[in-house]
Amino acid sequence: MEAVIETAASCVGSAQSAAQTVFVAENVGKSFGPTQVLKNISLSIREGERVAVIGPSGAGKTTLFRLLCAVLKPSEGRITALGHDTGHLRGNALRGLRREIGILYQNDNLIPHLRVVHNVLMGHLGHWSLPRAILSLLWPQDLAGARKALGEVELSEKLWSMPGELSGGQQQRVAIARLMVQQPRVMLADEPVSQLDIRLGREIIALLSDIASRMGTTLLVNLHTLELLEGHFERVIALREGRLFWQGAPSEINRELLLELYGAEYRAMHLDDVVLSAKV
Structure with missing residues (x-):
């Protein structure tokens, strides 16, 4: 699994020259008191990209989103958002960044x-x-x-x-x-359909994806329901226990990966029933 992460990371790095990056996380960690929620996260998001973030409960997905939009500052490492180091932003500069990042x-x-x-x-x-x-x-x-x-x-x-x-x-x-x-230049959607049924969830995700494409806006969605991946995302980032576990195309996700990622939650989420044929 470490080899998969290294390969994916190198692919992301080589793509940076092809499109401007809107987010770069470098060895990012976040702690609340003695509890470390995120550990050594390094990743980048390109302008106009549509990315889904998945992982079990407590993996750190929401904390990552709050770091990206500068609601939180990293305890370790650095986050660059739209060209700005979020750890050093204050006042008008911080408000200016938040104008460019829409949150759902x-x-x-x-x-x-x-x-x-x-x-x-x-x-x-x-x-x-x-x-x-x-x-x-x-x-x-x-x-x-x-x-x-x-x-x-x-x-x-x-x-x-x-x-x-x-x-x-x-x-x-x-x-x-x-x-x-x-x-906004970037839209972050933090489990936007968690309180909707699967039919309405599909409608909302399809609408978000369509609007992001038409506006040329970067889209990151934190998803709990994997059925909603199909057809809307170019890349999936998986977190587990506060670490970057895997990233790749939706079509590369398989049962073995999901079982290792979700562990005890695998059966509770009925992931055996998920059709793994997602294509962008």
Whole structure:
């Protein structure tokens, strides 16, 4: 397995000259008190790439995402995000980086007492002045932009709805529309479909992949359900016990690898039922 990791790492390194990298992690570790969550992570993500991150519970997937978007700083090593060393960013420079990175969470993070249009226009907050943001709460300042983004996720008719009137899948689509308004260079989706059934999950992942392709945006998705890999990702990164376990094309995943990766979770996740024919 170490040989596989070394081979994959060398392939990633040789590809860096072909496309600009948006993220580079160099020997990254992250600890919370005495607990080391990530250990010696080295990887890179190219601009425009679509990458899925998989691994068992507690593998460090969410922590990795928080490091990439500079919500957390590494305890060891260095992360370069969009050309910036995240460990040294402060103030306006840090806010500027976060404007370029859109995040989709497990929960849609909509504000329940604001209408859909206002939630979508939250994507502008990193660019608008405070007076304009406050004014937009009284009357939406980019109504056409909000309507267009909602049209892209097939929710034009929900412009003036309240979030509580929407289904879980619709709420996540509103969150995606908010990302489209933000116009980030990178989209990080942290288990965005964990609370949806498999049919809705497929719809959301397909929508994210399609939007990322059309916008030319880099997409990283933390996935718990492996059925959702099919057809949407160029590369898969697997974490186990805080370490980089494997990376490669979805079509290279096999039962032996999944059994070693997930261990005791393999049967609980019904991975014997997963069809391993993923192709981009």
